[in-house]
Amino acid sequence: MSTGAALAIRGLTKRYGRLTAVRDLDLDVEVGEVFGFLGVNGAGKSTTIRILLDFVRPTAGRASILGHDCQRAGLAARAAVGYLPGELGFYEDMTGDAVLDVTARLSGADAVRGVYRRELADRLELSASDLGRRIRDYSTGMKRKLGIVQAFQADPPMLVLDEPTEGLDPLMQEAFYALLADVRRRGRTVFMSSHVLSEVERVCDRIAVIRKGTLVLLFDASAPPPPALPEGCELVDSMPTEWRVRVRGPLGPLLARLAGLAVRDLEVHEVPFEEVLRPYYREDTT
Amino acid sequence: MGTFILLRHSLRRARTLVLGLALVLSGFQLVLTAVAASLQRTNAFGPLASMIPEFFRQFVGPSTLAMLSFAGIVSAGYFHPIVIAALLALVVALATEPAAEIDAGFADLVLSRPTPRQSVVSRSVLAIALSTAFVLAAMLAGTRLGLHLLAPAYGGAWPSAHLLLSLVANLGALAWCWAGVAMAIAARASRRSVAGAATGVIALAAFLVDYVGRAWPAAQMWARLSPFHYFSPLELVMGTSLRPADVAVLLAVGCGGIAASYVLFARRDI
Numbered sequence: 001m002s003t004g005a006a007l008a009i010r011g012l013t014k015r016y017g018r019l020t021a022v023r024d025l026d027l028d029v030e031v032g033e034v035f036g037f038l039g040v041n042g043a044g045k046s047t048t049i050r051i052l053l054d055f056v057r058p059t060a061g062r063a064s065i066l067g068h069d070c071q072r073a074g075l076a077a078r079a080a081v082g083y084l085p086g087e088l089g090f091y092e093d094m095t096g097d098a099v100l101d102v103t104a105r106l107s108g109a110d111a112v113r114g115v116y117r118r119e120l121a122d123r124l125e126l127s128a129s130d131l132g133r134r135i136r137d138y139s140t141g142m143k144r145k146l147g148i149v150q151a152f153q154a155d156p157p158m159l160v161l162d163e164p165t166e167g168l169d170p171l172m173q174e175a176f177y178a179l180l181a182d183v184r185r186r187g188r189t190v191f192m193s194s195h196v197l198s199e200v201e202r203v204c205d206r207i208a209v210i211r212k213g214t215l216v217l218l219f220d221a222s223a224p225p226p227p228a229l230p231e232g233c234e235l236v237d238s239m240p241t242e243w244r245v246r247v248r249g250p251l252g253p254l255l256a257r258l259a260g261l262a263v264r265d266l267e268v269h270e271v272p273f274e275e276v277l278r279p280y281y282r283e284d285t286t
Numbered sequence: 287m288g289t290f291i292l293l294r295h296s297l298r299r300a301r302t303l304v305l306g307l308a309l310v311l312s313g314f315q316l317v318l319t320a321v322a323a324s325l326q327r328t329n330a331f332g333p334l335a336s337m338i339p340e341f342f343r344q345f346v347g348p349s350t351l352a353m354l355s356f357a358g359i360v361s362a363g364y365f366h367p368i369v370i371a372a373l374l375a376l377v378v379a380l381a382t383e384p385a386a387e388i389d390a391g392f393a394d395l396v397l398s399r400p401t402p403r404q405s406v407v408s409r410s411v412l413a414i415a416l417s418t419a420f421v422l423a424a425m426l427a428g429t430r431l432g433l434h435l436l437a438p439a440y441g442g443a444w445p446s447a448h449l450l451l452s453l454v455a456n457l458g459a460l461a462w463c464w465a466g467v468a469m470a471i472a473a474r475a476s477r478r479s480v481a482g483a484a485t486g487v488i489a490l491a492a493f494l495v496d497y498v499g500r501a502w503p504a505a506q507m508w509a510r511l512s513p514f515h516y517f518s519p520l521e522l523v524m525g526t527s528l529r530p531a532d533v534a535v536l537l538a539v540g541c542g543g544i545a546a547s548y549v550l551f552a553r554r555d556i
Contacts, residue, residue: 089391
């Protein structure tokens with residue numbers, strides 16, 4: 001099943017006795033795309049991901065990653081994937097470094113560049129002393145950061161991320177989004193599940209919504225280019241369906257500019273308290 | 287490649303257990319040698335044998351007399367129930383590692399990479415073989431060291447190297463057999479505790495079936511179903527040679543269990 005897509009799913013079905021976890025799912029994810037897979041808990045997101053990684057065998061249908069059938073050519077498919085599980089299963093008596101070493105060797109030692117691994121750890125604020133500690137001493141957020149490093153460290157062509165920001169504080173979520181933006185710039189494909197709409201809306205090019213194992217919605221969330229902004233306005237963030245603009249001075253010129261666009265909604269906020277606090281939240285702030 | 291990466295990881299995690307068990311069991315061999323030397327020095331074997339009531343001697347057969355000898359005491363460490371239980375606990379712990387990894391979620395990290403599922407099973411097979419061989423070698427070294435250090439004067443009474451190797455081979459085959467059973471169970475289980483407990487219950491039942499079969503002629507036929515039926519160390523101490531057919535049965539059960547574990551683990555959902 002070679003379609004040229006990074007990920008191709010055709011008629012995928014998984015039944016557990018009477019329960020149908022995934023029902024006749026069809027999906028294509030293009031190379032270089034960040035694809036959001038949205039659904040409430042139990043919707044079938046994790047089952048679909050586990051089929052892609054050949055942990056679970058489908059009842060019917062097929063899936064392929066970069067042209068490799070996930071079941072028949074599972075090894076080749078998984079060689080192209082970095083995976084972040086929803087629930088991280090680290091042995092508590094292992095150190096962070098030991099986890100990264102074992103997973104790197106299993107990915108093929110050549111595939112992992114030490115420099116890139118260190119860069120990832122730095123960006124997620126995992127210090128060398130953190131990595132030297134045993135997992136039992138890690139907080140939930142640190143475990144999640146370690147999970148992200150192990151998934152990204154081989155710099156694979158495709159990343160499969162199950163609830164990647166679960167347990168991360170707002171600053172680390174930002175750092176993760178920046179990582180995601182970097183890998184997208186380098187042409188990597190990302191398939192991430194989440195149950196947080198605002199998160200996938202912010203970072204994904206397309207979003208699929210799954211409910212009771214069935215695909216109920218698939219839409220393009222890529223952002224149109226932002227308009228030229230009047231003086232005193234600064235584009236803070238450009239999301240697929242949302243722009244955030246900081247305005248110093250009167251709102252009038254901005255509203256006049258927006259008047260010619262198909263604006264669905266407009267919210268005006270004072271500067272969020274979090275942004276005021278952010279400079280003081282970091283350890284290195286004096 | 288993945289097999290050896292996982293093997294290194296597993297042995298590193300199990301090293302305390304393996305080294306600790308090897309140390310304790312080799313130490314036990316030394317102590318048994320000291321006990322045997324002490325009894326030999328005081329010529330206590332004869333009086334001890336005469337203290338055993340006649341009905342009990344008839345019940346347990348000539349093995350009692352064989353046990354009440356220098357060679358018998360020195361060899362006891364290779365079939366003492368606690369030693370057997372400890373060795374089987376080690377192989378069951380190693381054999382159930384695939385279930386433990388699924389239970390902990392570590393299997394997700396391993397199998398999301400280009401690691402074939404059979405590598406996980408092969409790793410456990412190698413870990414069991416290496417760890418069991420190491421512990422048995424440590425026991426043998428403990429016995430030899432004890433004989434040379436603590437009983438050099440009773441060289442004529444020493445158990446022969448052939449006897450010791452036969453006992454080691456018999457115990458090793460028994461461990462391999464139960465490793466196979468544990469691996470087959472663990473290949474379908476999602477929790478190590480369930481796989482370990484199930485293997486333990488089966489081993490206990492098999493031990494009792496063999497025990498009853500040895501004592502009660504009517505149950506002798508059923509005893510053949512128990513792997514312990516093919517483990518006869520007392521007969522070895524009495525001078526009988528190790529029966530290749532018995533060893534073959536134990537090894538075959540072990541290999542059958544391992545073959546089943548490859549198939550079951552490859553087919554299961556994780």
